[in-house]
Amino acid sequence: MNNILTGAAMGAALTTAGVYAPDVILAQFNFTDFTMLQTFLSAAAGSTLLVTIAQTLHLTTLPPRTPSTLTLFTTPTTGSTTTPTGFLPLYSGNILGGALLGTGMAVSGACPGTVLAQLGVGVASGRYALAGAVLGGVVWAGVGAAEGKGKGDGKRTRSDTVYEALGVSRGVLLVGLEAVLVAAIAASVKYTAASAGEQRGIPPYLAGLAIAAAQLVSMVLRGSLLGASTAFEELGGWVWGSRKYANLLFSAGMVGGAWLISQAVPALRPVTDVAISPIKSVVGGFMIVFGSRIAGGCTSGHGISGLSLMSISSFLTAAAIFGAGGLTGLLMG
Template identity: 70%
Template sequence: MNNFITGAAMGAALTTAGVYAPDIILSQFKFQDFTMLQTFLSAAAGSTLVVTAAQTLHLTALPPRPCASLGLGCLGTRYDGNLLGGALLGAGMAVSGACPGTVLAQLGVGVASGRWALAGTVLGGVVWSGIVKGWRRGGGFGSAREQQGTGTVGRGAAEGDGKKKMKEEAREAEMPLTVYDALGVSRGALLVGLEAVLVLGVAACARFANAGAAEARGVPPYLGGLAIAAAQLVSIVLRGSLLGASTGFEELGGWVWGASRKYANVLFSAGVVAGAWIISAAVPALRPITDVAVSPARSVLGGFMIVFGSRMAGGCTSGHGISGLSLMSISSFLTAAAIFGAGGVTGLLMG
């Protein structure tokens, strides 16, 4: 029940902020309206304060987000999954006008394109859970283990590869996962600097946000962002964990393949839909102002991209973009940069 309630809080917050609406998302990646970015930065600033306070008061001891390594030598970094997955997620957002969290809110509010995007997200979860995860367990993404059993790699080579992998994991365990560790500064010092940058970013975005749209909804973007931060607090209090939406689609995909019977994140997703439906029914002004026509094919494709990219990166716009930044995780900063970078390029190319 705690997962459902937390999801409802997030769904209500996303709907109140208005960032679930396809026109807000698509306008951001076309650089026409910075309402989405202003809300995102406000949410990140508020969530960082909430998470830091919870850790300082020993209410929770959440570890930083690890890197999402695909083992691809071409990028020369253990963050290749964060970069490639984040880029795919951002491009998918610019295609569909949705992300793993907002597509659920769209379903609750009744956005037509959201239903098609949801079909794509479910497909992405099924493909990831049943095909890609199994391939990775078998040694995919460039590992020598994928050749075991084919006669091309002998037992000695496999054992040597295993020892090499253990050494690599040991080295990675010694590498910093947070920005403050990487920079050699205290968490408090980075907190002050990060909050200052985020607040300045919110102020800068205000110059390019559609004030009329925000006023029509009755909620300024920065207050919408703080509502999302409040949902983060609910998540910490009720679940002891942070917000994240894409895992629910992977969990659902596991159901389809009969590989998993977990349901906590699916309950969270159902809560997001319910929370969006309840708040939009109670306050009709929160419903979309502009009915942006996103074709079914485009919505399905984008929906697939956002979930597949999220799972590749190990988190989505909420898991990395809000929660991961709050933990000051290096992987989350890189993922967020890839999301907005690739989303912006895709939005401009699509006109």
């Protein structure tokens, strides 16, 4: 039940913020509307503050996200597994997986979390994107996961956080990071357009706090942070004999939460339901899940939760998502 309730909070938050809508996502990646960026920065700032306070007070003991390393960029060691040969190879899965995820978002107007909200609200293209996402989960569960890609090694034998790498305390980095995020939000509000957010009557920099609130719900009810893409791997695993379902319950809650709030507040439904071809939606849907699993997380798992833990891997993944997505949006625009 906790997974369902947490998912409902996240689905409702995405719907309230409006960043689930394909036109908002596509407009961000062709740089015509910055509703998504303002919301993301606000959500990251709020979530980072909440998570750091909880960690500092020892209310949670959540580890940072470890690197996702592709075996293509590793070298064999004597007697067992493989080891990375440098910084970029160590984070190769984060960079390449994040780039694939960002490209898929610019193609389909969805990510692993927003596609579930799209299903709940009734976005037409979201159904096709979901089909591609499910296919991505099936392929990953049968091929990618079997090779151990995108999982990280789970070991804490190096500095996995930015503050460890810089040799400063978590609190010092928190102050600096929050200052940067607030300054970025202010600059974005002043110098960029966010008409999609304005049409909904909810400023994006405030709407992002709804997502941060969903993060708080997740910590209280589940003792873990938000993340959507693992559910597609779980679903794909059912084809290959695995029977996990915790994240599937979370995803079902997201669909339900998005549906409930969109029914209760019709104004939260999409202002513009852009026409995205079924083929593009399916292909993009596949890319967002397969890329997420290579990277070991998606826009929520890395982009919100991983940044909140100040994980190096998450900063790199988020940069790859927005970099590749922006380039794809410009090329397609």
